[in-house]
Amino acid sequence: MFDEKLDNIRSMIAKMALTSQKMLENSIKSIIEKDGYTAEETILQDREIDILDNEIEETCFKMLAIYNPRAFDLRFVISSMRISIDLERIGDSCVNIAKQVKYLSEPPKGVFMKNIQTMKKEAYDMLKDSIKAFFDNDVHLALTTIKRDDVIDNLHKEFIKEIAKDMSDTPKKVQDGVSLIYVVRNIERIADHATNICEFVYFKQTGKSIKHTYFDKVKEVMENG
């Protein structure tokens, strides 16, 4: 009965992960194409994620109270609760992105479009790999994925500079610029959540926490085990 419940949690996390990946795809598509319909669809999908988040929380809570899981089972339940929170927040970030469609006067063009797509691809791949690491119990993939957060952070900084320059050069683009800053900020947050997921994969597999550690620490863990 306990193992069935663990399978149930795995299945709910898989559903949440798939929905959040789809929401990320759709939210960026809605911005690139200034597509209000897709934006609306993305906002509605968040409801699915919220329901799954509640179900996972309730299931984990009951498992802790009734079964007193220990060792790997305990770490699995705790990390699942935390990963569910990160996936739910990824859903919220996608909603934040989709909501910007109505403020854009036109779809982003040229280098802006390319930068958004590049950032989205990096964040999407990190999210996908963090979930793969969770299901494959793959500590190495979790650690290499954490390292990739620096790529997103750098892209984010560079892109913000470009948008700010465009806003100062062309004051009538201020509203679009603010929206794009909001979009890239949320993509960067999604990568942060993928990083958090990887940290909980590491905890699930080893019982050790690497939360709030930085690249040097991750490198040390990868080299020394």
Added chain:
Amino acid sequence: MNDKHILKVEHLNFYYSSKQVLFDINMNIEKNMTTALIGPSGCGKTTFLRCFNRMHDLYKNNRYEGKIIYNGENILTMRDSINLRSKIGMVFQSPTPFPMSVFDNVAYGLRLNGIKNKAELTDRVENALMKAALWDEVKDRLNTTASGLSGGQQQRLVIARALAVEPDILLFDEPTSALDPIATAKIEELMVELKKITTIIVVTHNMQQAARISDFTAFFYLGKLVEMGKTDEFFTRPKNRQTENYISGRFG
């Protein structure tokens, strides 16, 4: 063995007649700490516990090999097992008050040790009952029979009786398995307090209890010590696969 180790078990084997039930056990017990022994029924944990105060001597044909070093001496070859049992006391699964008054129960071991002075007896009985967190409940009925106490009170009385002779080590063999949750909680709180004045080794089937009250946990299986470690690590990241499976409820 260093200062913090009160007991050192070296290559201990134990036989019930020709049947070997403990196999080459090696373990250090830290002073003023609680060590929990866990494992499935028949794994040898109670047999192991009973070696520490030579309870097996009460039956013929039982045989020990190896050493249990306590105060520089091997417990297994000591001549005076009565004195040993006053230094290493035992509390059993079911409360075992003697058919006498509350006072006489606690004074029993003291009288056995030759203490006859009434004032000293009174002081030490009161002191032991206070340490066992029972004084407030029985101070007005010290001369009534102990069998009139509740199960939880009887178990604390037995603990007071063991404490009266000021033991270095207390052995608990599933001390709460016959008690309700409230009485269990009181005994657990008491055990945590008692660590300040004594060293505790406890056999328990209740893994949550082991996790709550012990500093170290040892897992036994088929008469062998599989793993021993700090309790908080033992229950969150055990090193041995058999331990992991047992504490996760996948066998045993």
